Amino acid sequence: MRNVSDLLHFEDFRAGQLFALGTHRLSVEEILEFAREFDPQPQHLDPDAAKDLLGGLCASGWNLCAIAMRMLVDGLFNRSTSMGAPGIDEIHWRKPVRAGDRLRLDCEVLEVRGSSRPERGFVRFRFSMWRINDNPDGERVMMFTCPVMFRRRHVAAAAS
């Protein structure tokens, strides 16, 4: 169990901060497992049928979101006072992502702002998933922006 004071609180975030959230190699089993349960379309299940649609088997966009979430929880939220997100502003699926692709996730803090509740605040992030197979700079395959609630280390003074 981590000491609470070691956790990242609302006060620890600043606009412009960047966090690296690790890399992940996408497997065909992951694509098929998610597709069978949540998105059973041919482009996510059947390599032959997928050729005509998107040039071959590719992951469901929702699968990419779920993978990004896992990386985000393991890489940041589980060492923070995250209280969850009220929503997502926008998600962009820019490129088909395929089995064997190496993916990197990072995020940038866009904005920090208080909440009407003095014990918490909102941090707005832009998350980017990059394909880094050949190009170490990567090709951005997905991005999404969202506000996340964090507990404060110190309860804010009441707004005057």
Next chain:
Amino acid sequence: MWFEDIPLNVKVTVGSYEFTEENIIAFARKYDPQSFHMDKEAAARSHYGGLIASGWHTAAVWMKLMITHRRARVAAGDVQAQSNFVSPGVRDLKWLRPVRPGMVLTYTNEPVAKLDWPSLPQFGLIEGHNEARDQDGMLVYTFVNRVLIARRPV
């Protein structure tokens, strides 16, 4: 079905899904292992006061129900229904209320706008307003989906 044929402002019920302790925890263990999504005791102590589903779970279920719904329409001979979707993204996802074990969400979809998609001129973009409501009719989740649909060949 072609882009031109899709009626706007017609709301359809896509389907329903029961969230259970088992499916909430199974999803969270794989994709969103925060304690309030997978640990009953920790969730009870959290500001949510109990286990709640990952928002990505609520979102993914929409896709599952949408595919089932479209396939049923195709099987019924409804030529208006296309069964495959390609989407450049979605927006304005709002998780308005926590989704707890035992809740049954009913999802609806309503196409609300037709837009050009200049990089693929043979397609048009349909934007749809989507809602999920619980058994009491309370609004739990909304978002705007965006899907590319082939235009009628000229």
